[in-house]
Amino acid sequence: MKKTLLVAAVALLGFGSVSQADDIQAKYQGTCFACHGTGAAGAPMTGNKSQWASRLELGMDALVASVKNGKGAMPPNGLCNDCTDDQFKSLIEFMVK
Secondary structure, X not given: OHHHHHHHHHHHHHHHHHHHHHHHHHHHHHHHHHXXXXXXHHOOOOOOHHHHHHHHOOOHHHHHHHHHXXXXXXXXXXXXXXXXXXXXXXXXXXXXX
């Protein structure tokens, strides 16, 4: 019985991780891709580590603050008005990779 519960709990945790990754990818597609997927308005492109390098040196807290406050052509919250700080962090990490 305990083994069955453990297996079920592990399976649920795995499904939770997939849905969180799917959620971040969906938020990226809906709010970030237009600029970060194309480099529009000077946005660092997703996956281009050299374009992200100087920004990453500022630290994650500074990057999240830039998103929340807006920077350059990026409006406050980067068009994701319902994103949490943790989601902004996950979106940044997604774009850097």
